[in-house]
Amino acid sequence: xxxxxxxxxxxxxxxxxxxxxxxxxxxxxxxxxxxxxxxxxxxxxxxxxxxxxxxxxxxxxxxxxxxxxxxxxxxxxxxxxxxxxxxxxxxxxxxxxxxxxxxxxxxxxxxxxxxxxxxxxxxxxxxxxxxxxxxxxxxxxxxxxxxxxxxxxxxxxxxxxxxxxxxxxxxxxxxxxxxxxxxxxxxxxxxxxxxxxxxxxxxxxxxxxxxxxxxxxxxxxxxxxxxxxxxxxxxxxxxxxxxxxxxxxxxxxxxxxxxxxxxxxxxxxxxxxxxxxxxxxxxxxxxxxxxxxxxxxxxxxxxxxxxxxxxxxxxxxxxxxxxxxxxxxxxxxxxxxxxxxxxxxxxxxxxxxxxxxxxxxxxxxxxxxxxxxxxxxxxxxxxxxxxxxxxxxxxxxxxxxxxxxxxxxxxxxxxxxxxxxxxxxxxx
Ligand code: SUG
Numbered sequence: 001x002x003x004x005x006x007x008x009x010x011x012x013x014x015x016x017x018x019x020x021x022x023x024x025x026x027x028x029x030x031x032x033x034x035x036x037x038x039x040x041x042x043x044x045x046x047x048x049x050x051x052x053x054x055x056x057x058x059x060x061x062x063x064x065x066x067x068x069x070x071x072x073x074x075x076x077x078x079x080x081x082x083x084x085x086x087x088x089x090x091x092x093x094x095x096x097x098x099x100x101x102x103x104x105x106x107x108x109x110x111x112x113x114x115x116x117x118x119x120x121x122x123x124x125x126x127x128x129x130x131x132x133x134x135x136x137x138x139x140x141x142x143x144x145x146x147x148x149x150x151x152x153x154x155x156x157x158x159x160x161x162x163x164x165x166x167x168x169x170x171x172x173x174x175x176x177x178x179x180x181x182x183x184x185x186x187x188x189x190x191x192x193x194x195x196x197x198x199x200x201x202x203x204x205x206x207x208x209x210x211x212x213x214x215x216x217x218x219x220x221x222x223x224x225x226x227x228x229x230x231x232x233x234x235x236x237x238x239x240x241x242x243x244x245x246x247x248x249x250x251x252x253x254x255x256x257x258x259x260x261x262x263x264x265x266x267x268x269x270x271x272x273x274x275x276x277x278x279x280x281x282x283x284x285x286x287x288x289x290x291x292x293x294x295x296x297x298x299x300x301x302x303x304x305x306x307x308x309x310x311x312x313x314x315x316x317x318x319x320x321x322x323x324x325x326x327x328x329x330x331x332x333x334x335x336x337x338x339x340x341x342x343x344x345x346x347x348x349x350x351x352x353x354x355x356x357x358x359x360x361x362x363x364x365x366x367x368x369x370x371x372x373x374x375x376x377x378x379x380x381x382x383x384x385x386x387x388x389x390x391x392x393x394x395x396x397x398x399x400x401x402x403x404x405x406x407x408x409x410x411x412x413x414x415x416x417x418x419x420x421x422x423x424x425x426x427x428x
Pocket of ligand 1: 015016017018019020023026027102107108133136173235236238347348349350353
């Protein structure tokens with residue numbers, strides 16, 4: 001049974017607006033000049049690597065930005081263009097939110113429970129409400145539309161609306177699955193945060209996690225993320241931990257009650273294997289700055305591969321520790337692949353943030369709308385499209401420029417046309 005990897009194609013409006021409190025990279029780079037074309041090409045390179053590793057690969061589309069409807073909903077009157085113009089004058093921060101390309105981080109698109117785990121034997125998706133950050137709260141309607149289109153076959157799939165906005169839900173970034181293989185029934189671990197008066201917010205509410213598990217009908221364990229990790233900049237659990245099959249790859253400071261979590265998982269997952277970085281070898285700050293645990297951990301023919309950002313290679317403590325992990329036959333990690341994802345990384349989004357994992361039977365994979373799947377030939381076409389239409393750079397002062405809005409919308413139109421998806425199918 002394969003695991004489909006759905007990456008978010010980076011949108012033409014990709015910019016650095018410093019919108020996410022608690023996301024250190026995004027905050028540090030606020031106002032820097034971005035390179036949307038380069039960002040999208042870096043993401044496409046990642047998809048190409050996964051294809052070369054034999055992992056089924058697909059994409060979710062960037063959402064239409066700037067999002068005039070979001071601003072109309074906040075009382076800016078007139079046409080979309082008028083609403084954008086008014087917001088640029090009156091509330092530039094809201095305009096920046098309307099311009100954000102944040103849907104690229106598809107680990108936050110939804111939580112997915114594979115068919116083997118669920119009550120009715122279908123793959124369940126719950127779209128994340130992302131209510132903690134204003135710029136991300138506008139994503140769910142377009143994510144819902146795309147997932148309903150891509151996973152329309154009711155024999156295999158069930159796509160749910162987000163949980164009630166009273167409870168913040170950030171999707172698969174706070175969800176791990178342990179199973180003997182992608183096809184075997186698994187234990188789903190939902191990691192929530194608790195606000196304990198720190199500067200940075202917890203973004204995953206335990207009730208949201210419980211609601212998702214209930215809706216999917218899955219066996220679940222609920223565990224608290226370490227507040228220490230949140231306050232050090234791990235705004236999602238996937239910044240400090242990732243799981244694949246029976247392996248947990250994590251920093252020792254990931255969970256509030258480390259020993260309790262490990263005992264509970266070990267008791268329920270036969271063959272559980274832990275690859276853990278002690279703080280003495282990899283300081284938490286290095287783990288978060290390098291995004292080593294935001295690696296995409298994938299199954300390959302001879303074990304597992306880690307897809308890492310360049311920052312992991314450039315952080316001496318991390319790279320030295322990874323060499324020891326690779327040399328140790330007691331774990332299945334056999335390959336390290338290093339990618340330049342600098343444009344996304346500067347907004348706090350690493351390899352694991354950029355992808356949504358969906359373990360599927362061959363039959364269910366065949367039922368996915370092929371317009372959302374990629375192969376090398378389609379990646380070639382997408383590269384050409386990005387090179388032709390995506391802005392080369394966006395500086396902070398450009399966000400209010402109507403010419404840029406027009407270029408972003410035209411790029412989005414060209415993408416839909418190239419994929420054969422009509423605007424009406426996505427509710428535009
Ligand atoms: O929600 N950054 C995203 C990064 C999401 C990373 N995803 C995972 N860890 N799975 C966020 O904080 C910054 C946008 C800006 O500031 O312009 C941003 O939204």
